Amino acid sequence: MTAMIQNQESMxxxxxxxxxxxxxKVFYGEKQAIKGVSIDxxxxxxxxxxxxxxxxxxxxxxxxxxMNDTVASARVEGTxxxxxxxxxxPSMDVVQLRARVGMVFQKPNPFPKSIYENIAYGPRIHxxxxxxxxxxxxxxxSLRRAGLWDEVKDRLHDSxxxxxxxxQQRLCIGRAIAVEPEVILMDEPCSALDPIxxxxxxxxxxxxxxxxxxxxxxxxxxxxxRVSQRTAFFHLGELVEYGVTSDIFTNPKAERxxxxxxxxxx
Amino acid sequence: MTATRNPxxxxxxxxxxxxxxxxAAERRFKLAGLLAVLLSAAFLAxxxxxxxxxxxxxxxxxxxxxxxxxxxxPLLLDPNAITDQALANANLPMVTGEVVKKAxxxxxxEWVSPTAWTALRDAIKADPKILSRTETVRLPASTAIDLAAxxxxxxxxxxxVDRLNKAGVLSTGFNMGFLTASDGTDPTQVGIWxxxxxxxxxxxxxxALSFPVGVATAVYLEEYARxxxxxxxxxxxxxxxxxxxxxxxxLLGLSIFLNVLHLPRSASLVGGMTLALMxxxxxxxxxxxxxxxxxxxxxxxxxxxxxxxxxxxxHHVLPLALPGILTxxxxxxxxxxxxxxxxxxxxxxxxxATPPGGIVDPATVLPVQIFLWSDEVSKGFVEKTxxxxxxxxxxxxxMNGLAIYLRNKFERRW
Numbered sequence: 090m091t092a093m094i095q096n097q098e099s100m101x102x103x104x105x106x107x108x109x110x111x112x113x114k115v116f117y118g119e120k121q122a123i124k125g126v127s128i129d130x131x132x133x134x135x136x137x138x139x140x141x142x143x144x145x146x147x148x149x150x151x152x153x154x155x156m157n158d159t160v161a162s163a164r165v166e167g168t169x170x171x172x173x174x175x176x177x178x179p180s181m182d183v184v185q186l187r188a189r190v191g192m193v194f195q196k197p198n199p200f201p202k203s204i205y206e207n208i209a210y211g212p213r214i215h216x217x218x219x220x221x222x223x224x225x226x227x228x229x230x231s232l233r234r235a236g237l238w239d240e241v242k243d244r245l246h247d248s249x250x251x252x253x254x255x256x257q258q259r260l261c262i263g264r265a266i267a268v269e270p271e272v273i274l275m276d277e278p279c280s281a282l283d284p285i286x287x288x289x290x291x292x293x294x295x296x297x298x299x300x301x302x303x304x305x306x307x308x309x310x311x312x313x314x315r316v317s318q319r320t321a322f323f324h325l326g327e328l329v330e331y332g333v334t335s336d337i338f339t340n341p342k343a344e345r346x347x348x349x350x351x352x353x354x355x
Numbered sequence: 356m357t358a359t360r361n362p363x364x365x366x367x368x369x370x371x372x373x374x375x376x377x378x379a380a381e382r383r384f385k386l387a388g389l390l391a392v393l394l395s396a397a398f399l400a401x402x403x404x405x406x407x408x409x410x411x412x413x414x415x416x417x418x419x420x421x422x423x424x425x426x427x428x429p430l431l432l433d434p435n436a437i438t439d440q441a442l443a444n445a446n447l448p449m450v451t452g453e454v455v456k457k458a459x460x461x462x463x464x465e466w467v468s469p470t471a472w473t474a475l476r477d478a479i480k481a482d483p484k485i486l487s488r489t490e491t492v493r494l495p496a497s498t499a500i501d502l503a504a505x506x507x508x509x510x511x512x513x514x515x516v517d518r519l520n521k522a523g524v525l526s527t528g529f530n531m532g533f534l535t536a537s538d539g540t541d542p543t544q545v546g547i548w549x550x551x552x553x554x555x556x557x558x559x560x561x562x563a564l565s566f567p568v569g570v571a572t573a574v575y576l577e578e579y580a581r582x583x584x585x586x587x588x589x590x591x592x593x594x595x596x597x598x599x600x601x602x603x604x605x606l607l608g609l610s611i612f613l614n615v616l617h618l619p620r621s622a623s624l625v626g627g628m629t630l631a632l633m634x635x636x637x638x639x640x641x642x643x644x645x646x647x648x649x650x651x652x653x654x655x656x657x658x659x660x661x662x663x664x665x666x667x668x669x670h671h672v673l674p675l676a677l678p679g680i681l682t683x684x685x686x687x688x689x690x691x692x693x694x695x696x697x698x699x700x701x702x703x704x705x706x707x708a709t710p711p712g713g714i715v716d717p718a719t720v721l722p723v724q725i726f727l728w729s730d731e732v733s734k735g736f737v738e739k740t741x742x743x744x745x746x747x748x749x750x751x752x753x754m755n756g757l758a759i760y761l762r763n764k765f766e767r768r769w
Contacts, residue, residue, distance in 0.1 A: 156658065161581060188661030198652035200671065210670070211660040261656070268660055 105132045107272055107302040108153060108190075113167035115148055115157065122148045125167070126328040128321055130272065135298050137317035137334065138306045141349065144323040146306045150274050153304065154190035155183050171272070188215055190272040191265035196281050197257035199249035199264070204241050207249040207260055208232060211268035227267055235263030236293050255286025262293060266301070273297070275305040279312065291316050310350065314338050322346045406741055406748075413742025416530040416543060417496040417504040419467060419519060421458045423475070424489045428454050434483040442479065447472040455494070459522070466515055468495040468543055470532075493528060498543045498735045507734055533742060537708050538724065542735025545728075547746050549710040553623055553703075553718030554692065554750065560627020560714055561691050565634040566684055570673075572635070573642030573680070578668055597636035604633045605697030613701060621702040621717040629697050634687035641683015645676035678762040685758035689751055695722040721747040 108130040115123035123145045130136050130153075138146040148157070155176060157163040169176050176186055188211070199207050208228045209218075218224035228245070232238040237259045241252070249260055258278055265273055275294075279287040294303060294316045307313050313320050314334060321331040322343075330337060330346045341347045364370065430450050432441060451472040452464045459466070471494040478485065478492050496504065503512035504525060519525045536546025572593075580586045608629030612618045618625050649672050657667045673680075698704070703719050704727060711718035719727070721743060728740040 154659070156655070159654075159658065184661050184663045186661075187659060192655075192659035194652060194655055194659070196652055198650075198656040200653065200656060201675065210657075210662075214662055214666055214670075264656075264660060 106130070107132050107172065109168075109170045109173075110149075110153075111168045113149065113152060113165065113169060115145070115152060116164045116166075117160070118162045122326055123152070124326040126323075128328060128331055130302050130304055131319075132302045133299060134318035135294060135303045135305060135316055136319040136321065137313035138304065138321050138323060139308070139310055139313045139349075140323035140329075142308065145326040146321075146323040147276050149323065150276055150304060150306050153272070153274055154187050154192055156187075156192065158183060188268045189270055190274060191268065191270035193258070193261050193265055193273065193275040193278045195277040197254055197261055199252070199257050199260050201248065201250050203246045204232075204249045204252070204260060205245040207264050208267045211264060215268055217268065231263045231267035232260075234266055234297070235259045236289065236296070237263055253286070255282050255289055258282060258286070258290060259293065262290070262297075266297070270301060272302040272304065275303065277306050277308060280308065287312070310338070322349065324349070406744055409738050410741030410745040412505055413738035413740075413745075414530055414533055415527050416532075417501040418493040418526050418528045419455075419459070419496050419500070420491050420524040420526065421455055421467075421494050422489060422491050423454045423458070425486045426488070428457075430486070432479070432486055434486045437479060437483045442476050447476055451475050451494070459519070459524070462515075466497055466500045466519070468497050469541070470544055471495055493526065495528075495530075495532075495543065496525075498541055498733070501543050502735055505738075533739075537710050538706060538719065538727070539708055542731070542733050542739055545736075545739055547721070547724065547743055549707060550719050550721045550724035550743070551746065551750070552710045553626075553707075554720040554747075556623035556711060556714050556718060557626040557630065557698075557720050558688060558692060558754075560624055561630040561634055562684075562688060564628060564631035565638055565687065568631075569635045569638030569684070569687075570642050570680060572639045573646055574668055574673070576639070577643050577646040578664065578672065593636045593639050597640060599633075600696075601633055601694050602696040602700065604629055605700030607632065608697060608701045619715050619717075621705050621707070621719075622715045623711060623718045623720075624714040625701050626698050626703050626718070626720065627714070629701055630691040630694060633694065633697065634684075634691045637687035637690070638680070638684050641686070642676065642680045645679025645683070646672055648679065649675045674765070677765045681758055681762050681765070685755060688754060692751060692754065693722055693747070695726050698723055699726075721750065 106129045110126055110128045113123055113126045114121060126149055128136075138150060140146045151157045152165050152169060153176075157165060165177060171186070171190065174181065176190075200210065202210075205228055208231050209224050212218045212224060212227050218227055229238060229242075232241065237256060240256060241247075241260075249257065252260060258281075262273075262275075262278075279290050282290065291312065294305065297303060305313075305316060317334045319332070320334040320337040322329045322337065322341075322345075324345050330341060330343045332342075337346065338350060341350055347353075428450055430445060432445050448469075451467070454475075455463050455467050455471075474494050475492055478490070495501075499508055499512040500516060500519070502508040503516040504527075508516065516525065530543075532544065533546050535548050536544060537549030539545040576586060576589065580589075608625060612625045612628055613620060618628075653671050653675065654667055657671050658664075662670065698720060703723055705717060705719065706727075707717050707719050725740055725743045725747065728736045728743060
């Protein structure tokens with residue numbers, strides 16, 4: 090993280106704004122999935138996106154590292170910046186962007202390779218390691234940070250797919266942080282996990298906070314309340330309300346937020 | 356739910372009959388499946404039994420044991436200086452005729468094969484000391500005697516065989532020549548090696564052309580090409596290409612590779628190129644299906660940590676799709692190996708008595724050799740045809756075995 094460019098639009102200088110979205114619209118063919126969303130993501134707080142199914146929270150998350158590029162019919166309007174740089178500008182290399190903005194998916198998706206190879210793959214393709222010893226250090230550090238080291242240190246060369254679901258998801262988080270990203274996007278990372286594994290992931294999110302800007306999409310409101318400091322409520326492709334998590338849950342300003350929080354729909 | 360409906364009586368007769376019908380239908384279906392399996396097994400067994408019955412005799416030859424009194428024979432050889440040159444100058448064919456006449460009678464020269472002298476030569480080469488004593492040498496019988504000994508000869512030859520049997524000199528040996536020689540006119544002297552080598556070279560050319568092109572096409576269509584009417588047309592064309600009768604590919608090879616590009620006629624190169632055209636669509640279709648079946652989550656995972664599209668393909672998609680691609684390749688190659696028609700069109704049906712030295716030499720392939728031998732009038736070719744079929748089937752099994760080995764080796768679970 091060199092040469093931090095201070096974002097001019099940042100209203101509160103206390104927090105360091107990492108990513109900025111301004112009036113972002115996403116279309117799938119004719120259908121508009123996101124209707125003008127503006128939001129800031131900062132380094133110090135975990136940001137949660139909540140909302141009912143199909144509200145566009147995952148779609149919006151995927152615009153932040155341009156994963157929507159892989160969908161042929163998807164079109165993005167508006168500006169999204171990372172450290173003040175427009176990520177949809179022609180000069181932005183999407184491969185490098187995705188190394189800087191890592192992603193963890195809904196279903197644990199380790200590569201069908203060894204645990205070691207899962208972690209080492211990213212550093213290797215980006216040339217981050219100099220030699221085998223250096224790579225070993227990166228693998229150990231990433232697995233430690235993902236809270237998985239003690240469980241797997243004796244079987245690094247076993248297949249990553251042989252781990253339990255929760256371990257697989259932590260392996261995926263370790264894989265994402267092995268390339269030293271600046272932002273980590275998590276798309277419902279616990280929806281396929283049992284409560285104990287979920288608790289471990291949430292604990293991990295707490296530990297990672299501050300080191301990386303973290304954005305988490307969740308359909309579980311309790312989870313949003315537990316892990317995040319900022320919450321954005323999406324409904325029908327619109328950003329209804331965005332603010333401090335405790336305010337959203339205890340004192341929502343918008344009527345729709347209140348209805349959702351109180352379980353009127355969802 | 357309406358109040359007027361009675362609760363279902365699960366024990367009523369109608370219910371029992373329905374259950375009985377269901378079980379009967381299941382039994383009928385099982386029986387039909389079993390019959391189908393048995394029928395195909397019976398066909399396979401019939402094929403193998405007839406093939407083996409005829410074909411195994413193609414691998415054997417009738418030999419006549421001849422007592423050779425070397426010191427008394429008209430052979431002029433120094434036991435201490437046996438060289439290829441000396442053996443070539445010794446006029447062994449004439450000597451062989453003389454020793455056979457001396458041992459078995461005046462009309463016996465016709466009974467041994469015209470190449471019987473090579474057996475004498477090999478015996479001397481193996482042990483030059485036999486030149487100073489009397490030794491029994493097994494000489495291959497002529498086609499007429501060989502057929503008669505196997506029960507299919509003329510009455511004249513059968514009489515000779517009776518005489519030989521009484522003398523106790525007839526025996527059956529393994530016909531090594533069948534595996535090392537090439538096509539010929541005398542059925543006891545023909546071999547499969549030329550056609551085998553031709554098949555091998557042709558398959559190598561086919562594989563070298565169709566595999567990379569087919570896989571690259573599959574990858575491009577699945578991973579890069581935008582889905583529009585152009586790719587739809589390409590997809591339909593590839594599917595149609597896979598169904599085009601093979602003789603049409605032969606005509607294509609004839610008109611383009613031979614008439615336009617002037618590549619050598621009858622060569623494995625042209626044969627391989629023609630068969631590659633035929634195999635490629637099969638590989639493309641199998642490859643696309645294999646690539647499609649790689650879970651999208653793996654692509655997402657790789658893209659999500661900043662792998663470029665080409666890295667995603669080569670590091671993740673292709674290794675996972677490889678078993679499926681290999682299966683498709685082997686199906687295509689197996690079809691190409693057994694293909695005759697297109698090769699006839701490009702001149703690979705010529706009589707070729709020397710094995711090809713390279714891919715541009717005139718060659719023939721196993722199925723064409725089978726076709727040619729099945730057309731021969733001489734009875735001796737019947738068992739050679741069956742024997743060649745056995746060789747072709749073994750080739751095929753070896754190829755499939757290799758494919759299964761490779762597939763299991765590369766197979767990964769996720």
